[in-house]
Amino acid sequence: MSTPLLQARGLQKSFATGDGGLFGQGRHRHMAVDGIDLAIEPGTTLGCVGESGSGKSTLGRMLVGLIEPDEGSVTFDGQDVAKVAGKERAALRRNMQVVFQDPLLSLNPRRTIGQNIQRPLRNYGVGGSEAEDRMARLMKMCGLDPAQAARYPHEISGGQCQRVAIARALALEPRFVFLDEPVSALDVSVQAQILNLLLDLQAELGLTYFFVTHDLKLIEFMSQQVIVMLKGSVVERGTSAEIWQSPKHAYTQNLLRSVLRLGSTPDWARFAASETSSVIP
């Protein structure tokens, strides 16, 4: 077992709900993430499944530093993220990127696709023709035609928008990418394309993924290790084969039952076929 690229210990985050009235008597704290440990090996994917509101996205946001945890720590490549500051922190952060759920809304609508992809490069002092070249390379890598760079996000399809978002996430050559339900806003026919692109990129660039979804079908396709979340806690963890074949927790069993009959193993070719046939009558 190699050393994990990303490690989290005792992560905890709660949010205040309600304004609590004049004297705060009605204020509640909602535990979004309640003491989670995890470790992700380099070049692998940790899948995270759970229903809406189970804290999956909050957990991912803490891993990449979009949200500060209340308790616990995140270690990236042996360094405690909270303990580095200034330039080093920026250098650490650029290794951790995100692909968001809604491809159209995650791009600035007033900027062209090219400008959206070049933003991260410009943030780190890459400009002019070098930025243009790297943008063109990123677009090709993500299956986009660099000639489209002058178009606006609303002028291209959702699948293409997600390719743009992936290109932007990879612009800083990160080692870790948090995939926050990257295909749930897309047509089923496009989902497989995007997931395959992500897998190809992972193989090519040695990326490490934290893949969040509420769709159990996608988990085995994408990930080696899986955690199942319920109300802010991990209720079950294991390799994805273990989770599929012998779910221990009742919640996981329920999740599985909602996908397919218990006892049958997932057959991706059949899944893809059935999905396609449901799209094309």
Added chain:
Amino acid sequence: MTQSTTLTLRPARFGMLSAITSDKGAFFGLIVLGIFVFAAIFAPLIAPFGPNEADPMLRLGAPGTAGHWLGLDHQGRDILSRLIWGSRLTLATGIIPVAVGALIALPIGLLAAWYDRAGGWILRGMDVLFAFPMALLAIMVAAFLGSGVGNMMISLVIVLLPYNVRVVYQAAVEQKSLPYVEALRVVGTPVRTILFVELLPNVASAAIVYATTIVGSMVITAAGLSFLGLGVQPPGAEWGIMVAEGRSVIFIAPHVAAIPGLCLSLLVIACSLLGDGVRDALDPRIRASFGA
């Protein structure tokens, strides 16, 4: 037909100006505003008389009086000439405070939306200004600063500030909650770049549209201040003052108030049509519907 040829040869990517000229309403607004601005700049050359040259013999002369196309007012001054001279102060009092106010409000509103704590204080400060009726606050500030056109404009900027900041703040808060802002943070975008490079154009359209709708009420407020002796001093020419002065003879010679009033209305309509056009031109999603 050379004109239409050049139009079709234009590249598919629209510039701001061609987006406006292809929008009929905005084009009309641009033309009207252009005429007023032209009149304001070249007033000494095109006005047939000085703003205060009076011919008492022809007092209240109707439009069409020989040598005075638009008639004369109660002191025998040529209305056309006063309109042309008056366009200077009218445009200045209507447009400058609105433009300056919007420019000041943009950074304030953006910062208030981004930093919750500071934003709270800024908005409470604006609420204090909101507590006063617009006209009353304008009078208070103008009276405090002393009369004069410059001071009147400063007072209008202050009066407008809370409204402008609110509009910018609202638009910025809406934008801030969109995922692309989070995406910008993840790729290491500094806050000043997020606010003043990425968010600004998305927020500016709301501010521009709002600004164009209040040009009219600013001209009217300015006229009110002038009427009270706090702004433009008579015999200075300004459309609002002309309407106010024509009020006393409205039953005998309605044209004295009606003609400058009509010009004021035209100005307000032109600004608002142009503002709509500018907003559309700023938004690539709407610009696409022009058939680019």
